[in-house]
Amino acid sequence: MNGTTHSKTTTWLLSFVVFFGLGSIVLGTVWPKNVPAQPIRFNHAVHVSNGLTCEDCHAGALTREKATLPQLDTCLTCHSEAVTTKPEEEKVRVFARAGREIPWVQLTRVPENVYFSHRRHTALGGLKCAECHGPMESYTEPPRRAFRRMKMDDCIECHKQRKASNDCNDCHR
Numbered sequence: 001m002n003g004t005t006h007s008k009t010t011t012w013l014l015s016f017v018v019f020f021g022l023g024s025i026v027l028g029t030v031w032p033k034n035v036p037a038q039p040i041r042f043n044h045a046v047h048v049s050n051g052l053t054c055e056d057c058h059a060g061a062l063t064r065e066k067a068t069l070p071q072l073d074t075c076l077t078c079h080s081e082a083v084t085t086k087p088e089e090e091k092v093r094v095f096a097r098a099g100r101e102i103p104w105v106q107l108t109r110v111p112e113n114v115y116f117s118h119r120r121h122t123a124l125g126g127l128k129c130a131e132c133h134g135p136m137e138s139y140t141e142p143p144r145r146a147f148r149r150m151k152m153d154d155c156i157e158c159h160k161q162r163k164a165s166n167d168c169n170d171c172h173r
Helices: 003-030 044-049 072-079 087-098 118-124 152-161
Strands: none
Touching: 072 087
């Protein structure tokens, strides 16, 4: 094998490795493998257009430390009988007949060493749900990932913008 052929082979192999290496990184970022699927393709836009607010389904979002994921009883308030013919709606009643809560997948999380109060941020701080959770009122199916990653730098920046305390003890246990 002469030097030119060896050089072409090396260049081709290096290009191949770089192309597929970068491709797998990009695809892994754009289309992550472990994207949780929600048990029901919930349409926030329809529910908001029918007059529901975040707290109607997520109890405590404005008044308590923690907001909840919707409980089956909350869904059955409107959906114990068919409202539409959509199969996603029927899933609510299937869970009810099975005596099981809907196994919603929580997307937004804060680290365990962080104290976060919804009430402190919404009722007292005046934040709208969309500032952390995105424009849920426009979503026609469940989000596939959290709108905002809850990172300390983001919290500190938000607190600076709003002139809120950045004392470590306010948020860390």
